[in-house]
Amino acid sequence: FQFFWLSLNVWLFGKTFLLYNQGLQYYYLHQMLGLGLCVSRASASVLNLNCCLVLLPMCRVLLAFLRGSQKVASKKTRRLLDKSKTFHVTCGVTICIFSVLHVAAHLVNALNFSENYNEEFVSLNAANYRGEDPRKLLFATVPGLTGVIMVLVLFLMCTASTYAIRVSNYDIFWYTHNLFFVFYMLLMLHVSGGVLKYQTNLEEHPPGCFNPNKTLRQNLTVPKAFEELFPGYTTEPFPEDLPVPEPFVQNSFMRACAEEPKFQSHFPETWFWISGPLCLYCVERLYRYIRSNKPVTITSVISHPSNVLEVRMMKDDFEARPGQYVILHCPRVSALESHPFTLTMCPTDTKATFGVHLKVVGDWTERFRDLLLLHSNQDTEILPIFQQRRYPKLYVDGPFGSPFEESLNYEVSLCVAGGIGVTPFASVLNTLLDGWKRYKLRRLYFIWVCRDIESFCWFADLLCMLHNKLWQENRPDYINIQLYLSQTDGIQKIIGEKYQALNSRLLIGRPRWKLLFDDIAKCNRRKTIGVFCCGPNKISKILHKLSNSSNPYGTRFEYNKESFS
Numbered sequence: 073f074q075f076f077w078l079s080l081n082v083w084l085f086g087k088t089f090l091l092y093n094q095g096l097q098y099y100y101l102h103q104m105l106g107l108g109l110c111v112s113r114a115s116a117s118v119l120n121l122n123c124c125l126v127l128l129p130m131c132r133v134l135l136a137f138l139r140g141s142q143k144v145a146s147k148k149t150r151r152l153l154d155k156s157k158t159f160h161v162t163c164g165v166t167i168c169i170f171s172v173l174h175v176a177a178h179l180v181n182a183l184n185f186s187e188n189y190n191e192e193f194v195s196l197n198a199a200n201y202r203g204e205d206p207r208k209l210l211f212a213t214v215p216g217l218t219g220v221i222m223v224l225v226l227f228l229m230c231t232a233s234t235y236a237i238r239v240s241n242y243d244i245f246w247y248t249h250n251l252f253f254v255f256y257m258l259l260m261l262h263v264s265g266g267v268l269k270y271q272t273n274l275e276e277h278p279p280g281c282f283n284p285n286k287t288l289r290q291n292l293t294v295p296k297a298f299e300e301l302f303p304g305y306t307t308e309p310f311p312e313d314l315p316v317p318e319p320f321v322q323n324s325f326m327r328a329c330a331e332e333p334k335f336q337s338h339f340p341e342t343w344f345w346i347s348g349p350l351c352l353y354c355v356e357r358l359y360r361y362i363r364s365n366k367p368v369t370i371t372s373v374i375s376h377p378s379n380v381l382e383v384r385m386m387k388d389d390f391e392a393r394p395g396q397y398v399i400l401h402c403p404r405v406s407a408l409e410s411h412p413f414t415l416t417m418c419p420t421d422t423k424a425t426f427g428v429h430l431k432v433v434g435d436w437t438e439r440f441r442d443l444l445l446l447h448s449n450q451d452t453e454i455l456p457i458f459q460q461r462r463y464p465k466l467y468v469d470g471p472f473g474s475p476f477e478e479s480l481n482y483e484v485s486l487c488v489a490g491g492i493g494v495t496p497f498a499s500v501l502n503t504l505l506d507g508w509k510r511y512k513l514r515r516l517y518f519i520w521v522c523r524d525i526e527s528f529c530w531f532a533d534l535l536c537m538l539h540n541k542l543w544q545e546n547r548p549d550y551i552n553i554q555l556y557l558s559q560t561d562g563i564q565k566i567i568g569e570k571y572q573a574l575n576s577r578l579l580i581g582r583p584r585w586k587l588l589f590d591d592i593a594k595c596n597r598r599k600t601i602g603v604f605c606c607g608p609n610k611i612s613k614i615l616h617k618l619s620n621s622s623n624p625y626g627t628r629f630e631y632n633k634e635s636f637s
Contacts, residue, residue: 074162081118081166088114097270099279100196100333104188105181109268112177115170120345122170123259126163127349129156132472133356136396139473154475154632168230175223182206182216195335198267215265218258225255242434246409256350259342266337276330364401364469371425373444373463377526380492381441384417384427387468392418392426394499395476399469400428405439414606415471416498416531420506429530431492475604475632476500480511482602486592486629488519488615490607491527497606498531505538508550515549517592519583521556521607528555528578532571539573553577589618593627603631 092098092110102109129135139153182198186209189202198209210216231237232248271279366387374382392398392415401410417427432441443464476496479485480503487497497518504516522528535553542550555578592601603619605612619631 074158074165077159077162078166081122081170084121085114085118085170088117095270096274096279097272100193100271100335101268104190104193104196105184108177108180108184112174112181113268115174115177116342118170119167119174120342122163122166123256123342124345124349126160126167127346127353129160129163131353131356132470133360134352136471136473139477151475151478151630151632153473164230164233168226171223171226175219178219179206179210182209185209193333193335196269213265213267215262215267218262222255222258222262225251225258229255242436243406243409250408256346259346263340263342266340269335269337271333272336273331273334277333278329279333281329360469364399364467366467367465368468370444370463370466375441375445376429376530378524378530379432380429380527380530381432381437381444382416382427382429382530383444383466384425385466385468386424386426390419390424390426390468392471393473393477394418394503395474395479395496396471396499397474397496398428398471400440401467401469402440402443402464403467404443404464405436409436410469411436412472414474414476414495414499416495417502418499422506429492429495429498476606478602478632479604480513482600482630483512484515484517484592484596484599485513485602485604486517486519488521488603488605488607488611490521490611491523493606493608494520494531495606497604498534501531501534501538504551505534505541515596516551517554518551519554519556519588521558521582521611523557523559525557528574532574536571536573554579554583556581556583558582585614585618589629590623593623593625593629596625596627598626600628600630603629605632 089110092113093102093107098109135153135156183206185197185199186202186204186206189197189199189204198213210220228248229251232245238245271277368385368387370383370385372382372384374384376382395414396418397412397414399410399412413428413430415426416429417425419426430437430440432438474496476499479487479497479500487500489497501518504511504513520528538551539553542548553574555574557578557580603615605615616631619629
């Protein structure tokens with residue numbers, strides 16, 4: 073996908089380059105700036121397209137609506153929405169690449185405006201006189217100054233978006249990425265300068281035509297063929313060693329100029345490109361602010377092993393589907409910062425409670441945990457609402473769609489989780505516990521890989537209850553549970569007699585993915601199996617590769633991966 077999008081942008085760059093290189097309306101400007109004109113305008117067209125589209129994947133409400141709308145009935149079309157984050161990153165990388173070209177071209181243009189100043193075309197010049205310091209064009213004009221500031225803003229956003237920065241200090245990424253609004257405001261001002269102009273009277277003044285009333289001595293020489301017709305205006309011979317292109321002679325010198333060339337600045341097309349997506353994004357952010365303006369009621373806080381915290385809460389008129397996620401914002405932790413968390417429990421017709429599990433890694437989650445478990449030494453704290461102590465205000469934005477909403481729409485699904493990546497599947501398992509018959513899903517392969525035995529305790533009760541329920545309903549083959557302990561010094565078990573069903577499914581080591589896929593394909597011949605993964609990239613790449621590989625049983629695997637947009 074990334075290669076296709078980059079190829080499309082290169083094609084657009086080439087088409088625009090040829091337009092400005094061959095267009096007659098840019099003849100005089102091209103004579104002054106050379107290839108700097110073509111490169112700057114071609115890169116600008118690519119930047120307009122990507123600055124327009126980079127905001128759309130961030131319209132989470134729109135994506136959630138399309139994912140849950142019956143108008144998007146095709147499963148393949150809905151799966152394209154899962155690429156929203158990838159598309160956003162691809163557009164961002166494209167903006168960075170072509171911004172470098174755009175800046176380099178305009179640096180050359182500033183130098184050419186100064187050195188090639190033409191007194192005959194005063195309105196075409198950006199410089200005020202020949203030899204003017206090009207730095208004045210960069211720092212003393214609106215297009216130049218806004219361009220310099222935009223380069224600095226884009227540099228901060230790009231460097232802070234790298235994986236190393238996001239992992240080491242997410243706050244830097246968060247705050248710098250919100251500079252996008254400043255970038256767009258500067259972009260609006262940047263295109264209003266009208267530095268590059270085109271000729272408007274091509275019929276009255278064909279580029280390079282001969283003006284009998286005023287010879288352009290400094291820039292044009294007249295061929296010998298015109299010396300007899302206009303002897304008073306041909307003072308210099310045309311260089312014999314310089315070939316004159318036939319179209320130039322026929323179309324330009326065979327016609328006399330009716331008037332002086334007139335130049336006009338382009339209407340800033342960037343406004344057309346970005347105004348729509350920017351307004352859509354702003355309206356959505358306003359809607360999300362209004363929707364999440366009321367704090368939720370925290371009903372319980374549970375501290376699980378391996379630094380995992382479970383928060384259960386209630387909110388009026390809150391509805392969500394299994395696999396969706398929400399964004400939590402706690403002003404006492406951070407005034408502006410918020411983070412996405414997958415729902416592990418969705419509200420149903422019988423209960424209004426929903427919840428999330430979050431792993432305490434990083435400054436935000438540490439401060440959030442300290443506020444929730446303040447003055448509490450208990451691992452578990454579940455209090456009736458009327459006896460609740462004062463929890464900090466917590467605001468919930470969402471829910472938003474994710475690929476795991478499709479896990480119930482396959483007849484057979486393979487769900488693979490790594491560590492805390494089990495959270496998207498927890499809501500699916502909770503939903504099946506309430507009732508599985510109304511869904512299309514008829515067999516679920518659930519693979520969970522953890523480093524320590526305590527991590528399985530996060531959802532051990534849920535897995536046992538679902539296992540027992542299916543046995544009572546005579547459907548033990550509905551779910552196939554496999555738990556893998558990747559790091560251990562010996563044989564271990566999940567403590568507790570009630571977890572005996574899970575202990576029999578606990579395996580030491582890592583899954584043998586190729587054998588696992590072959591076994592699933594053999595048991596589900598000529599079926600389409602949904603593959604869902606939330607875990608380390610290494611596991612994700614292996615599953616993606618195996619999903620795309622063929623098998624002798626006619627089974628097709630469709631790969632899906634968790635990706636917060």
